Amino acid sequence: xxxxxxxxxxxxxxxxxxxxxxxxxxxxxxxxxxxxxxxxxxxxxxxxxxxxxxxxxxxxxxxxxxxxxxxxxxxxxxxxxxxxxxxxxxxxxxxxxxxxxxxxxxxxxxxxxxxxxxxxxxxxxxxxxxxxxxxxxxxxxxxxxxxxxxxxxxxxxxxxxxxxxxxxxx
Amino acid sequence: xxxxxxxxxxxxxxxxxxxxxxxxxxxxxxxxxxxxxxxxxxxxxxxxxxxxxxxxxxxxxxxxxxxxxxxxxxxxxxxxxxxxxxxxxxxxxxxxxxxxxxxxxxxxxxxxxxxxxxxxxxxxxxxxxxxxxxxxxxxxxxxxxxxxxxxxxxxxxxxxxxxxxxxxxxxxxxxxxxxxxxxxxxxxxxxxxxxxxxxxxxxxxxxxxxxxxxxxxxxxxxxxxxxxxxxxxxxxxxxxxxxxxxxxxxxxxxxxxxxxxxx
Numbered sequence: 001x002x003x004x005x006x007x008x009x010x011x012x013x014x015x016x017x018x019x020x021x022x023x024x025x026x027x028x029x030x031x032x033x034x035x036x037x038x039x040x041x042x043x044x045x046x047x048x049x050x051x052x053x054x055x056x057x058x059x060x061x062x063x064x065x066x067x068x069x070x071x072x073x074x075x076x077x078x079x080x081x082x083x084x085x086x087x088x089x090x091x092x093x094x095x096x097x098x099x100x101x102x103x104x105x106x107x108x109x110x111x112x113x114x115x116x117x118x119x120x121x122x123x124x125x126x127x128x129x130x131x132x133x134x135x136x137x138x139x140x141x142x143x144x145x146x147x148x149x150x151x152x153x154x155x156x157x158x159x160x161x162x163x164x165x166x167x168x169x170x
Numbered sequence: 171x172x173x174x175x176x177x178x179x180x181x182x183x184x185x186x187x188x189x190x191x192x193x194x195x196x197x198x199x200x201x202x203x204x205x206x207x208x209x210x211x212x213x214x215x216x217x218x219x220x221x222x223x224x225x226x227x228x229x230x231x232x233x234x235x236x237x238x239x240x241x242x243x244x245x246x247x248x249x250x251x252x253x254x255x256x257x258x259x260x261x262x263x264x265x266x267x268x269x270x271x272x273x274x275x276x277x278x279x280x281x282x283x284x285x286x287x288x289x290x291x292x293x294x295x296x297x298x299x300x301x302x303x304x305x306x307x308x309x310x311x312x313x314x315x316x317x318x319x320x321x322x323x324x325x326x327x328x329x330x331x332x333x334x335x336x337x338x339x340x341x342x343x344x345x346x347x348x349x350x351x352x353x354x355x356x357x358x359x360x361x362x363x364x365x366x367x368x369x370x371x372x373x374x375x376x377x378x379x380x381x382x383x384x385x386x387x388x389x390x391x392x393x394x395x396x397x398x399x400x401x402x403x404x405x406x407x408x409x410x411x412x413x414x415x416x417x418x419x420x421x422x423x424x425x426x427x428x429x430x431x432x433x
Contacts, residue, residue: 017182017185018181020184020185021181021184021185021187021188024185024188024189024192025188027192028188028191028192028195031192031195031196031199032195035195035199049365049366049369049370050373051205051207051369051370051372051373051376052373052376052377053373053376053377053380054205054206054207054373054376055205055206055207055208056203056204056205056403057203057204057205057206066204068204131208133204133206134206136365137365138364138365138366139364139365139366140364140365141361141362141363141364141365142359142360142361142362142363142364142365142368142432143361143362143432145365145368146429146431146432149211149429149431150431152211153211153214156213158210158211158212158213159208159209159210159211160208160209160210160211161206161207161208161209162206162207162209162365162368162369162372163204163205163206164205164206164207164369164372164373165205166203166205
């Protein structure tokens with residue numbers, strides 16, 4: 001009885017990959033929707049403190065309404081000595097000394113003003129209400145935060161936000 | 171003419187393109203949320219004279235260079251207790267009636283005499299105050315040589331009364347209970363206090379105020395504060411009138427936080 005064929009190389013059919021792009025696109029769209037772009041990659045170390053009931057700065061407000069500045073120790077240890085108390089400010093991809101008597105005291109107010117003036121007029125809110133979000137390292141001394149506040153006060157940018165990590169539901 | 175067959179487009183590289191895009195987005199995006207405590211820097215106004223602030227209206231939270239805490243003059247070990255203490259600050263005299271408040275003010279032995287008292291403003295009184303601040307503002311504006319700061323101060327006062335008027339309308343009752351207008355939270359840190367402790371204090375204060383507003387929101391609107399806030403942020407058309415609700419809660423439990431610059 002030779003109902004069963006012996007040997008006779010039966011070929012394994014190739015896996016149909018025509019739906020692979022669809023799957024990948026789906027993933028792509030998920031990530032596009034669920035994430036926000038980094039505005040910059042700071043060259044200072046910032047380890048955020050944790051807090052509760054913080055206000056969410058990302059989703060419904062456009063990010064462009066908020067200016068971020070970073071305060072931390074420079075990643076490059078060779079540069080740490082340049083800065084007062086070892087902390088540096090990171091604004092717009094440039095390392096600046098944290099406010100203080102050393103030099104460049106007006107860096108923040110100048111930066112903020114430039115940013116404000118470069119916005120198209122229809123997007124402009126009162127400068128008082130434009131949020132400046134300070135992302136500072138856990139162990140940064142608060143005097144530096146108050147130095148930043150002083151500079152903001154000078155140009156009437158009166159809304160400041162202290163960044164924390166909020167793992168709550170909100 | 172013979173029909174020319176259209177060749178099929180080879181889609182084999184489509185997946186590669188999509189992967190490339192996917193990887194690009196994976197690399198350039200962050201999942202973490204940006205959360206922060208938003209605070210207003212008070213504007214400096216030069217005013218001829220202001221009333222001295224009573225000690226009972228100050229909720230003073232201080233931290234030193236060694237990151238030790240002092241809450242209203244008493245050392246505090248555990249920073250998690252701040253929110254309870256702030257709640258106490260707001261709530262100590264909250265449930266007194268008008269007559270009880272007057273009696274308590276006269277009695278120096280009363281246990282809550284070191285906490286801010288509430289005032290009870292009726293709609294009529296608010297209206298009256300709106301009118302008087304309007305006339306005061308007009309008066310100041312018409313005085314020649316008056317300083318701009320004074321005008322701004324009067325303007326601010328008028329705004330406050332207008333906000334109260336709106337709040338009283340949405341509150342629905344004739345009398346709007348209000349914590350003393352001087353009552354505030356004062357965060358005093360030293361130069362080398364760590365940012366972590368500073369934000370911890372902010373977090374605790376925020377928590378206390380959130381809780382107070384949450385109680386009130388459930389009481390008045392039957393909804394939690396978080397839900398109202400979230401909906402307000404999502405819904406641009408403001409169908410449920412959430413803006414008005416939030417304004418009322420802010421008037422009932424104002425977050426007056428003063429951060430003192432270390433010297």
